[in-house]
Amino acid sequence: MAAITMRLPVARKAVVPSAPRGGEKHLVAPGDTITTDTGYMRGHGTYVEEEKLIASVAGAVERVNKLVCVKALKTRYNGEVGDIVVGRITEVQQKRWKVETNSRLDSVLLLSSMNLPGGELRRRSAEDELAMRDYLQEGDLISAEVQSVFSDGAVSLHTRSLKYGKLGQGVLVQVSPSLVKRQKTHFHDLPCGASVILGNNGFIWIYPTPEQKDEEAGGFTTNSEPVPLSDREVISRLRNCIVALVTQQLMLFDTSILYCYEASLPHQIKDILKPEVMEEIVLETRQRLLDLEG
């Protein structure tokens, strides 16, 4: 039975800001003066002109002692060493792969930074170079960690642990990098039955929790068995919850996704994308998160 809902548009209501913690947020647009006090050091997103500190991006001002920086609301991913990213292979070059990670330049995954299957540690030979395409092809998704950042801002990745590598069956959600909260670990196994990788670059990967945990082969073997319907429903629901959190500009971390999932259980999966249902579950999630903080 086809379900087609049409509605008349409703003017957006101004969102009532939740009780500000730590004072009001100072929002700026590019070109706004942040301060005329010369005692401050300028951080990311600012520049000095005629002794005034001016913002170069649109976002909130963050002040740490004497450092002033502007955290943009929607940007491309800026690499930091130690971040977890989820990326897609765009090119296979001589000794490296080019990976697309939603940043200004394509990231680089060197052959020497890649785990060989079986976890051997040896010098990469010419045969390894020729066999690069057997490991990773154009269009594959990988999870990796940022090893270093080049001077032009390009990011160098490595997959030197068994938990990184090629990703198998799952769903990718692309969000703005500023909405992914920095945490100790970005690999989460949610109790609802799916696992999620929150890439710092805004790529979120949702996949069914693998049963055996000890069968890590360096992450190159992909499981192509059909995923059972119950797992797929959980994954679809999580994906819709993440999209709902993103439209309402809530930070994404494992607790917020889990609370949103639980709040959405009474609704059907496809109803979560309706504007009024979205508002309702995100409001409930926000309330629970505020209660959690005390």
Add this chain to the structure above:
Amino acid sequence: EDLRVDGRGCEDYRCAEVETDVVSNTSGSARVKLGHTDILVGVKAEMGTPKLEKPDEGYLEFFVDCSANATPEFEGRGGEELGTEIANTLYRVFSSESSVDLKSLCINPREHCWVLYVDVLLLECGGNLLDVISIAVKAALFNTRIPKVRVLEDEEGSKEIELSDDPYDCIRLNVDDVPCIVTLSKIGYRHVVDATLQEEACSLASLLISVTSKGALTSMKKVGKGSLDPESIFEMMETGKKVGKSLHIALQKILDEEESLGTSRQKVGFLG
């Protein structure tokens, strides 16, 4: 197992928002938003001469503009090819005699008739363009108000056309038989309706059918570089007819609801 990535079934549409009369200097306009796809249609009625082979009918002219706001690929002249392709599909869909009552658009046979210029503007591309365009065209035609004209005969026999002064004195078009396009994309062994951009990237072949509210097929087109089995074409046609009928019912309901609100309706427009 009827489950897509966003939880919809194979025959479910995303939630649509329809608003008519958004552009004030047109005879009729409509804006339809379906997920991330945003289409604006404006209809302008102008006086022209009828075509030679159909002297007692008016006609429709379609023009599709792919705005560069929609996707970066439409920058400059990138959107022209897609625009002409969509316009040709619209011509084909509306080529059937019964879709719009063209005889009502005639003023003086062989001399004057109403020409409806239908302009489609793609504001955002989120998959499933043609379905949304056809819904918006139907809504805009429903909203079109063509001023009533009187033909006065002079003593010498030359005809003068007089437009009525009352802005509310106009004729409306009957859109009961205007067809809507349903795109069925084949993914794997199943076919889905209302594909998102990711689903469109996965589907090799699609079938475009235009269905009227009574379930009659007016045109059919296969797009894509993949192939379709004749049996699956039959299945897709049946699904398309079923989905098309419910689409028309839902659209008519919302248009009637909007009409019944009358002048008390709060116009949301583009800045709402």
